Amino acid sequence: MADFVKGLFGGQQPAKVAIPGDDDFADYAGAPEPTPAAISSYTDAAHLAQPTGALTARPYTAWYRVWERTSPEDFKLEMYILPFLFVLILVHVWGTRANRSKAKAWSKAHAPLLQQEFAQVGFREGEATSDDILREKKADEYSTYATGRQNVAFIDFKITLIKRFNPFMLLGEYLIPLFFESIPAPAERVEATAYVFDGNEAKHAPQYGSGDAKKVSNSSFDGFVFAIVHKDIMKRMREDRYDISLTTTRDHAKLPVWTAVMSESAEITDMMLTPELIKAIHDAGDSFEALIVTDQPIDQPKTLDDTKPKKRINLSLKLESTYTATLPLFQLFLRLPDHLATAAHFRPEALRRIKQTRDEQISKIRKLDDDEKAEERKVAADKQKRELRDQKLGRLSAEEQRKFLEKERERDSKKKMKRSTVKG
Known part of the structure; x- marks a missing residue:
C-alpha cells in the first residue's frame, strides 16, 4: 500500500544518468510518458453515434422566439399609439384629397371662362385642361396664372383652403380668433390680382410694338384707389392696407347694406358703379368679400421707389359648393381693365385731391x-x-x-x- 501511494504521488525514483552531449534536453529527461485520457463513465453510444450535422445546429434558446419570451402586456403602449397614428394618416389623406377636389372643382367651373378671355391659362404653354391649370403650392394653397389679353399683362390666382388634413392646426385656427380680435377666422377664398398694362404694352410685351399693335387702343388710365368691401372685413382692410387707408368710407344706396364703398372721390365712385357691377355684387351675396382698384402699395411706402404707381385690380371671393352666383362677378372682374382704359379719365378738379x-x-x-x-x-x-x-x-x-x-x-x-x- 505504501508503494502504491508513493507511485501515485511520484515517490522517489532512481535518478537516470544524463547522456553526455545532450544537455539541452536535460529538463525533459525525467518527464513521465503521456497516457491516454480515461473515457468518462457517462459517455454512451448515443453521444458517440451523433451525426455530423447535429454539431452545427443552433441550440434551443428563447432569444429569437418572441412568442415565448413576451406577452401582450408588453405592447400596451404600442396598442394605444398605433391606432392613433393610423387615424391621423387617414385624416391627412382624406383632407388632402378633399382640398384637391375642391380646388379642381373651382378650376373646372372657371377654366372655360379663363380660356375664353386669355391666350394662356396655367403655367404650361398651349391649351390646358381644367385639371392642368392649377399648381399645388401647399396642401391648403393652390395657384394659377393667366396672360395674353388686351389691357392686362397677367393675372395671378390664389386659392386658400382650410387645413382639413391637420385637425389640430384647424382647431387652433378656429379657437385663436375667439380670444384675439385682430386674427381673422379661417375661411376658404380665391384671390385674384390683375396687373394692367397702363400704356406699357411695349415694355411688358415687345410684340405689341409691331404688326397689329397700331390697332390696339391705349390702355392707360388715371390712378386712384377704389374699393367695395364686405363690412365684416372693412376694419381689418383699413388697418392692414395702406392704399385703403387713403380712402373715405361711405354706404351706397344701390349696393347691399352689408357692403361699403371706399373711394377717394365721388366722381370715381360714379364711374365704377355700373349697373352690371351692382347686379353682380347683389347676385354674389355673402360670397363677395372685396373688389379693389388701386395704384398704391399695400404696405406703407418707405422709399421714393415705393411711391411709384403700380396699378392693380384685386378680387376676393369665398369658395362655395356652387359657383353660379359668383361667375358673373368673376367675368366682370376679367373685363374691368377694358372699362378702366375707356372710362377712368377724370377732370383735373377731381384728380387734384x-x-x-x-x-x-x-x-x-x-x-x-x-x-x-x-x-x-x-x-x-x-x-x-x-x-x-x-x-x-x-x-x-x-x-x-x-x-x-x-x-x-x-x-x-x-x-x-x-x-x-x-x-x-
Whole structure:
C-alpha cells in the first residue's frame, strides 16, 4: 500500500544518468510518458453515434422566439399609439384629397371662362385642361396664372383652403380668433390680382410694338384707389392696407347694406358703379368679400421707389359648393381693365385731391430721406474731426498734450454751462 501511494504521488525514483552531449534536453529527461485520457463513465453510444450535422445546429434558446419570451402586456403602449397614428394618416389623406377636389372643382367651373378671355391659362404653354391649370403650392394653397389679353399683362390666382388634413392646426385656427380680435377666422377664398398694362404694352410685351399693335387702343388710365368691401372685413382692410387707408368710407344706396364703398372721390365712385357691377355684387351675396382698384402699395411706402404707381385690380371671393352666383362677378372682374382704359379719365378738379395726397406722402418720405442724409453727413464730419484731432494730439509732446486737453475740457464745460443757462 505504501508503494502504491508513493507511485501515485511520484515517490522517489532512481535518478537516470544524463547522456553526455545532450544537455539541452536535460529538463525533459525525467518527464513521465503521456497516457491516454480515461473515457468518462457517462459517455454512451448515443453521444458517440451523433451525426455530423447535429454539431452545427443552433441550440434551443428563447432569444429569437418572441412568442415565448413576451406577452401582450408588453405592447400596451404600442396598442394605444398605433391606432392613433393610423387615424391621423387617414385624416391627412382624406383632407388632402378633399382640398384637391375642391380646388379642381373651382378650376373646372372657371377654366372655360379663363380660356375664353386669355391666350394662356396655367403655367404650361398651349391649351390646358381644367385639371392642368392649377399648381399645388401647399396642401391648403393652390395657384394659377393667366396672360395674353388686351389691357392686362397677367393675372395671378390664389386659392386658400382650410387645413382639413391637420385637425389640430384647424382647431387652433378656429379657437385663436375667439380670444384675439385682430386674427381673422379661417375661411376658404380665391384671390385674384390683375396687373394692367397702363400704356406699357411695349415694355411688358415687345410684340405689341409691331404688326397689329397700331390697332390696339391705349390702355392707360388715371390712378386712384377704389374699393367695395364686405363690412365684416372693412376694419381689418383699413388697418392692414395702406392704399385703403387713403380712402373715405361711405354706404351706397344701390349696393347691399352689408357692403361699403371706399373711394377717394365721388366722381370715381360714379364711374365704377355700373349697373352690371351692382347686379353682380347683389347676385354674389355673402360670397363677395372685396373688389379693389388701386395704384398704391399695400404696405406703407418707405422709399421714393415705393411711391411709384403700380396699378392693380384685386378680387376676393369665398369658395362655395356652387359657383353660379359668383361667375358673373368673376367675368366682370376679367373685363374691368377694358372699362378702366375707356372710362377712368377724370377732370383735373377731381384728380387734384388725389394728387395732393400722393404729394404729401412723397414729401414726407423725401424729408425723412433728407434728415437721414444730413445725419449721415454729420456723423462723417464728426468722425473726420476726431481723426484730425487725434493726429494733431499725437504730434505734440507730453506737456503740450496736457495743455491741449485742459483747454478742450474748459471749452466743453463752457458749452454745457451755456446750454443750461439757455434752458433755464
